[in-house]
Amino acid sequence: MANTILNVDGLHVGYRVYGGTLKVLDGIRLVMDAGEKIAVVGETGCGKTTTMKSIMGILPRQAVIRKGQINFKGRNLLTPGTEARGMRTIRPKGVSMVFQDPIAALNPVFTVGQQLSDVIKYSRGQTKQLSKQSVRDAAIEVLKLSALPDPERILTNYPFQLSGGMRQRVCIAMALSTAGDLLIADEPTTNLDVTIQDQVLRLIRNLVEEQGMSLALVTHSLGVARQMTDRIYIMYAGTMVEVAPTEGLFDKPFHPYTKGLLGSVPKLTGEGIGLGIPGRIPDYLKPPAGCRFYPRCEEALPECKDNKPELYDVGGGHRVACFLYR
Amino acid sequence: MPENILLINKLKKYFPTTERDRYVKAVDNVDLALKRGEILGVVGESGSGKSTIAYTVMGMYSPTSGQILFEGQDISCETSRRPMPVKKDLQIVFQDPGTSLNPQRNILQILELPLKVHRLADPDNTIRKVIELLEMVELSEEYLYKYPRALGGGERQLVAIARAMATGPKLMILDEPTSALDVSVQAKIVNTLIRLQSELGMSCLFITHDLSLMRNLAHRVAIMYLGKIMEVAPTQDFFERPLHPYTQMLLSSIPVISKEEETLKPDRITAHGEIPSPVDIPPGCRFHTRCTLAKDICFTQEPDAIQIGPNHSVSCHLFSED
Incomplete structure (x- = not known):
């Protein structure tokens, strides 16, 4: 495709720590067209920022890119490196990033x-x-x-x-x-009040549209993602579990994690709050062998334990990484 | 017994600045009543004085002027001068469970402290009592000898709630207990709180900046702006008929996840401007700098709280008689 601006494929990134490697990103796939606005949504510690930092080439020293490809405007940004240090990244031109905490930035x-x-x-x-x-x-x-x-x-x-x-x-x-061509906004409004958040988000959207840039918005708020983007990637524990056009995702979520997440959001209609998702994000030193959501999943099948689900197409550009929809 | 468990009367809390005769007016003339067995949500932006109210009620500050009545008893003083039974009946849960739990103590030590201080359990009974407390927040016995660092954010906050519950308080203050947590964890905490509140009939003062959370939790909602209460109403009424321009601005700024919710948002007002400094509060109505509907009178005269319906009051000139 001619107008694909960013193509991340099979990205594996880990962090070297005392006692081993935290295997954070596990085969991330992310494709963006020129002028498209996408959101990457997930809980704290699921690797959203790591993904974006890999694209920017600003990962901290202890991070290791084990395998994968990042293509930006048809140019591969990753070059083979040493065994221990992982691959090296060429910092892309035309990508800029807004960080979460302006006081630190x-x-x-x-x-x-x-x-x-x-x-x-x-x-x-x-x-x-x-x-x-x-x-x-x-x-x-x-x-x-x-x-x-x-x-x-x-x-x-x-x-x-x-x-x-x-x-x-x-x-x-x-x-x-x-x-340039791509603006990465990493939780740009998490520390701000709602009225200010609204203003900043509107500003980002207007500027992106005026300048014809693409936007990759990282957020943990489904509401913000819905308001801002055309397509949403739901991320869990270093894997993309669901990709869908924004409308489709909110109309009909498929993955049990997405459903749990949507159910947990307090709504203005006052219908009460869902039960949340029991458990917590897996230990990245020893992540589950199969689906990474398996230990917390209520609809888990026996095969989920040892096999990693691919992204299965469920129609309308909607893809889900779950054996339930094979 | 008085109907209101907590009555805040013309409460002011000013903090000095480095300049003489200039003060940070964190709380400026607040009247608020909390009924027995009620959850009252206090909502506002950062810097609006929500937490200052909570801390003044808890006795971490003494008020500049005004009165705080707890079950009819005047408690407008700092903790050190309050009688033990009052301290026992008033408990607080803070925003960040990472810093409000002592990292050097295990869960047993954290939870037995209030029991010891208020002599609520015999020494040989303490562990059993602590296990009961853990069960109350749906944590298992295994947690007894763990340290806070070994727990996730949600579990830590549950421990903080159990610690506040230890003394069997009549009034619990929750200062943004879930704003540092993910939604999936928040859901669990909030459901636990709702269950405990209805089982034990506690009264809760719930401080937050999240209006959609209040929609599902509070019986009444109060909106604060720059140290003053702008609107108070029962939850249903509040969301169906928001009156104050600031309330409408807040509601229209909330990012929502469904079309049904979209229709509930007032679309008349879009957010602009920022909250002014609480040192230089604008004259007249303090919201006039951001208000799209401001009239001449708003620039000069401060509006009083006007009763609109049953229990619904709003401080805005748009709703005054003349």
Whole structure:
């Protein structure tokens, strides 16, 4: 397909720790078309951020990419490396990322202006020499795009002088200043209040649509994913358990995990709260041999214990990794 | 016995800043009543003073002015000056179970402390009592000698709830008990809380920023903004007929997961602006800086709470008589 922008296939990533390797990602598949907005949804510790960091090539040192492929705009980003260190990643051009915690993403001892100019100089200045004034103009322009009032003043502010919502907007501005083809937003609104969350999400969506970028949104909130995206990947313990167009997923979830997750969300209609999902995420040192959801699954079949389910097509672009739907 | 187990009267809590005569007005003239056996949800954005109310009721701060009555008894003072029976009847569960449980103590030690302090069990009976407490929150005996670090977030929070339940409190304050947890875990905690509350007839003050959670849990909901209560109503009425522009703004900002829910959201108001600093509270109605429906009077005069229906009151000039 010509318009596939990102293609992650069979990605296995682990973390070396005392006593072994945490086998976190277990054969992740993720395909994105140009201009598409997708969400990766899952609980804490299921590998959402690890997936995105692998694509960005910013995994921490103890991470090991064991096998897999990441194709961005037709170019393979992974190159074979040593046995112990795993594969090496080429950092892609045209991908930018907004992180969860803006206070950690911004440097507290430099002003917003200094940090923003650095990014602009680095990304745009490689091809031609930029004057101070043009860098400043570019910075002001992206701050304006991010709906920040009074951008001249914000350039001279330190991150601690800004509120949480404004800090996140600065991070979005920073991501936009290198604007390319893909924006990865890793839980961009988890630390924000609902009214601010609403504003930041609308901002991200408008900017992505205006600039014709693709969006990969990482979130644990199904509501946010529904509001923002065309397609949703449900992730559990380092595996993709369900992929579906947003509408289809909420109309008819298939995987027992997705059903459990949807049932646990408190609803405005006040129909009570589901029972939740008993148990917790498996130990990544010794993950289950078969389906990783098997120990918590109420509809488990005997074969789920030792065999890994593939993604089975259930129609309408909806695919589920569960033996129940083979 | 008075009908209200907790009555908060014109409560103010100001914190000093580094400048003279400037204060962080965290709680500014709050009136609130909690009925016996009721779950009251206090909802607001961060910085609206929800937790300050909880901590002042618990006696972690003494109020700047105003009164807190617990079963008719004045408890507007710090914990150290409160009588033991009051301390026994008032318990709190904090937001982050990772920091509210002592990492150096095992679950048995954590849960036996309140029993010892309030002399609720004989020394030879303590373990049995602790096991009962664990059973109450559906944790097995195996947990007795585990340490908090060996537990998941949800289990830790269940231990924190068991610790609060140990003294058999009449009023339990829950300060965002599930906001650090995943939804699948939250469901379990909330269901346990609902069961305990209805079995034991406790009253609960549930502090949260999650309105959809309150829809399924609370009997009444109070909305706080910048240290003041903007709207109080019984849950059903509150969600079917939200009146205050701020309430509508909150409701319309909630991301939902079904079309039925979508229809319940007021679409008149979209969110903009941010909560101002509680040091410089805007004059007049404190919400006017973000309100799309503000009139002239809103810029100068602070609205009083107006009774709209039974138990439904709202602080907004749009609903005043003239």
